[in-house]
Amino acid sequence: MRKEIIIVGFGHGTDAVISTLTREHSNYSIKIFTQEALPGYHKPPLSKEFLSGSLSKERIFFRNPEFLKKHKIEVFLSCPVKKIHANTKHIELSNGDKHPFDALIIATGSVPRTLDSIQNPYHLHNLNDAELLKKKKINKLGIIGAGFIGMEAASSLAHSVKEIKIFERASRALESACHADIANILTKSLVTSGVQIELNCLIESVKEADKKTILKTSDQTYELDHVLTCIGNYTDTSIVDTAEININRGFMINNFCETSAKDIYAIGDCSEYQNPFNQRYEVTTSISHATHQGQIAARNILGIESKMNKIPWFWSNQGNHRLQMMGYTQSENEFKSIKTNEDSLTKIYSHKSRVIGFQSLNNPIHFAKLKKVMDEHYTNVETIKIEHLF
Ligand SMILES: Cc1cc2nc3c(=O)[nH]c(=O)nc-3n(C[C@H](O)[C@H](O)[C@H](O)COP(=O)(O)OP(=O)(O)OC[C@H]3O[C@@H](n4cnc5c(N)ncnc54)[C@H](O)[C@@H]3O)c2cc1C
Incomplete structure (x- = not known):
């Protein structure tokens, strides 16, 4: 009999989950519940190409309906999940409907912050x-x-x-x-x-x-x-019972993207994980992070033991400028600044002679080189040394 996997939320992390599950020919039937009226789409263009008018709405969706149909993925639109019942392994919708699961992934992203003094706030979040x-x-x-x-x-x-x-x-x-x-x-x-x-x-x-x-x-x-x-985001953890699943600033997970409840995973912006650089638990907002965690959770559900092994990176496009950054980039750890022209600048951060992160503006070659070094050393961040770079 096919097992039921439920994914709460249809964003970047979920898209990576379904890519992995469908590629591996799993024996799971997949149900996605999203509170939005449309299936999953790319978020970065919302403040960039889509907003400026250079990208049409049709081009921002992750999947065409044929893909979802072909893989028998059921998407429940405008269906916010009200509660996840970890012990009895079912979810509850706002209309009272209940759906059982064998495995569940929380992929609910984040919620934009506001101020009490703002009447009727508008955001740029969806x-x-x-x-x-x-x-x-x-x-x-x-x-x-x-x-x-x-x-x-x-x-x-x-x-x-x-x-x-x-x-x-x-x-x-x-x-x-x-x-x-x-x-x-x-x-x-x-x-x-x-x-x-x-x-x-x-x-x-x-x-x-x-x-x-x-x-x-x-x-x-x-x-x-x-x-x-536009003053930042936080994780809404109210869909779980804290007696059943550990939360802090997000749903707390281990290196396998597992929460404290059996068969329940959390990925992307809503998860809180241990940063290998400083051992602190952190919430990270980044497409690369959500995608990587989506792949890891899916593989573990399929029984292919997988640990997080990538350092998240992030980009921002503003006009003709492209900023790319990775790792831990606090100014007190700045080590080296490389300026190739007026608009191109790379800042490398280090701690005790190991590279821990970088920010690169308008220099994709620096980005590619530094990313490669950091990717190769994820499993032992202690071994990333300055001399690897030059
Ligand atoms: C305007 C904008 C621009 C961005 N630009 C960049 C960028 O350039 N580079 C980058 O790396 N990152 C960027 N980000 C951040 C990036 O989009 C997020 O890190 C990424 O989307 C996180 O993926 P996710 O799967 O965790 O959550 P999301 O993609 O946010 O998806 C979560 C989904 O879950 C739904 N949901 C929430 N609660 C429930 C519930 N109870 N029931 C059902 N559904 C629910 C939400 O409505 C949402 O659709 C940007 C974000 C925004 C808003």
């Missing part, structure tokens, strides 16, 4: 959000947060929206995301394209009035057409 932003007539756009999503959205809309102002609490853009020298190049480029950035800015309130949005900071009031809140 396809609906991106379509709303494209359809709405916006002359004056406010973006709260100069992180990756806020900066990418501003960059993608700079040619179509008359006025864009980013409001950032910190003293520079991308403060927790990348090196100041790299952030400065990206900021300068955005400002040149007409985007304004207010730094050290505290939001007091955002309210809607007469089809306008009134944004108040501690020293000024702005009348805008739309305000986007």
